[in-house]
Amino acid sequence: MTAMTMETTDRQVAVRLLAGTGRALVDHTATFGVLTIPSENDPAWATLISEAVSASGLLGRGGAGFPSAAKWNAVRRSGRQPTVVVNAMEGEPASRKDRTLLSYAPHLVLDGAEVAAAVIGASEVVVCVAHDNETAAVAVTHAVAERQRAGAARCKISVVRPPGRYVTGEESALVSWLGRGAALPTVRIDKSVPLEVARRPVVVHNAETLSQVALIARHGPDRFRRLGTPEAPGSTLVTVSGAVRSPGVYEVELGTPVIDILHRAGLDSELSGALLGGYGGAWLAPALLATPFAPAPLKAAGATLGVGIIIALPAGSCGLSETARIARYMAGQSAGQCGPCVYGLPDIAADLEWLATGRTDPRLLERIQARASAIEGRGACRHPDGVIRLVRSALNVFADDAKAHADGRPCRGHAAPTVMTFPDDSAVARRPS
Amino acid sequence: MLAVTSTTIWYTMRATGVVALILLTGTMVLGILTAGRVKTRSWPAFAQADLHKRISLLAMVFLALHVLTAFLDTYVNVGWAALVVPFASAYRPLWTGLGTVGVDLMAAVAVSSALRQRISARTWRALHWLAYGSWPLSMAHSLGMGTDAATLWMDAIAGLCTASVLAALAWRIRDHRRSRGRAISVGAVTGAVTRAVVPVQVRP
Amino acid sequence: MITRHRVALRARVDPVACDAYGYCAEILPERVTLDEWGYPIIDGAPLDADLVDLATRAAAECPRRAFLLERVASDR
Secondary structure, three states: OHHHHHHHOOOOOOOOHHHOOOOOHHHHHHHHOOOOOOOOOOHHHHHHHHHHHHHHOOEOOOOOOOEHHHHHHHHHOOOOOOEEEEEEOOOOOOOOHHHHHHHHOHHHHHHHHHHHHHHHOOOEEEEEEOOOOHHHHHHHHHHHHHHHHOOOOOOEEEEEOOOOOHHHHOHHHHHHHHHHOOOOOOOOOOOOOOEEEOOEEEEEEEHHHHHHHHHHHHHOHHHHHOOEOOOOEOEEEEEEEEOOOOOEEEEEEOOOEHHHHHHHOOOOOOEEEEEEOOOOOEEEOHHHOOOEOOHHHHHHOOOOOOOOEEEEEEOOOOHHHHHHHHHHHHHHOOOOOOHHHHHHHHHHHHHHHHHHOOOOOOOHHHHHHHHHHHHOOOOOOOHHHHHHHHHHHHHHHOHHHHHHHHOOOOOHHHHOOOOOOOOOOOHHHHOOO | OOOOOHHHHHHHHHHHHHHHHHHHHHHHHHHHHHHOOOOOOOOOHHHHHHHHHHHHHHHHHHHHHHHHHHHHOOOOOOOHHHHOOOOOOOOOHHHHHHHHHHHHHHHHHHHHHHOOOOOOHHHHHHHHOOHHHHHHHHHHHHHHHOOOOOOHHHHHHHHHHHHHHHHHHHHHHHHHHHOOOOOOOOOOHHHHHHHHOOOOOOOO | OOOOEEEEEEEEEOOOOOOOOOHHHHHOOOOEEEOOOOOEEEOOOOOOHHHHHHHHHHHHHOOOOOEEEEEEEEEO
């Protein structure tokens, strides 16, 4: 491990992502230290880093939770010159962590990208920032220019601006956009076979994942594992919003109870539930808010980590109403390729809207469940599955409300202001509630 | 032994023309119904589609004979160019020309269907819509050529063919109102042709 | 213990290519049912010998080549 630690022994070692004092290269170096990446192909260094990331147990922070080092192994086996793609698309409307990272610590993300490039033998990095995310794009473009001026850029780094639709952040859709200009997800049977652009393999990493890689490359896996739990090591960024006094992006240890994170963000009132993971995530009942914020415990509680989102739903709001809005938004975000998603999601959104407004229909709940089962797993990507998971969790967590609504007794929460945010141009914004 | 006289060729040309017209009509009707997802348990869609393909092949055979005999015929001078170039025939250039255009369109449909797996779904569908142009042209060609046009039997055949295509169209338009609305909608033919070449994906 | 591996086939649909023609459901109702929107729900159980012919026909008839057969190893 000597090659990695030599540069950093005489500096204050900061392990956390948001420890920086400024986004400029000098501030970055002052906080985190210089990271020397070999400019020529160095198989020994590549193996060292690859094993370090593997040993750290780092899982992707883009929602899928795929082991990061495993992606590199798949690409190195292919034998063709690969490209590193930085996924900072952040399609989930309630997530702000990736744009925060790019605004506050772009060099950490770029360090991670260059580490990944050096490990897999790539000489090109493509940073994808959504078209409507001007702030983050400006910050990262500026950082790229800084590195080039300072002679610190190992790779050719370009910043591209795909359209900011929900599905565009999905890995295969993003690669599809890079390759042929259309953000269409593809069916992926074997995830160990790398995606390709113009016949060359690409490795797609979430921006936060790469910033974690940058720290592991500096300090090693043990330091990373000092935070979090043995099964879910490290720290992660989470965007907290809703009924809290200080909504925003927080860096937390994995395994922290959800309620503690909410308190940190200034929770001071009763909740009827919390939405975990994003609009393709799941609801968590108030009784389960002590669940540790980590993949396995959340899954066991019927929720999911997703892209690190916690939305606090106040006691006066209607979870079914919010779910109906989310379902309508997600239906409009379909890539339009697969029938069950294109036709099924709007139908289920309509059912939820009926339920939320308390139209009496004894078969309604049954129909929603039947449609959920019919839609699940039958699309090319996981978009419909996320919506189904959300809907099922809503019917579970808000079961009493669902029964009342179906009997024609809606709650006042339907008229409460929504805590969910949607992009201005989405279908749900145009629809009367 | 049948002597292949010019009279035989002349009658063969007319006969194969009429048969081709009837088979083309059958192809059209089946195509309209299949695309309109009109089906029953005993008359499933895949069987209609299969029959549609087979009848179209048979129609091509009779059409080929019709065209071949038209060229071989010495009674009228059509000329080889008229096979693909409309209105290049010396004999009745207008009505022959309509037939030529019909053949051109049908050739495009046939070739695109043969290559269906190699071209995009959108391209195939756009080209297949040319069939809606080729059928009326074939009908106009048949009647306009005049050889048998005034006879009762020809008028009856033309009438039945036209009636069945119109009935199929009416059925499909009515059925379409109840269907899920795929990217191609039958409305005005011109509007439908335009819609055939825009992206197929349906957004709710 | 000797296990004999026999390569069986099962049906699968490519959801992107599928345009809900429904031919597969007509030809192979034993493995394909249509949802309320006209799209196929495939039973992925291995195909017995007598169903393989029908499944092959369904794959050939699909105008979008969306109905596919894939191998699945099954123990006998």
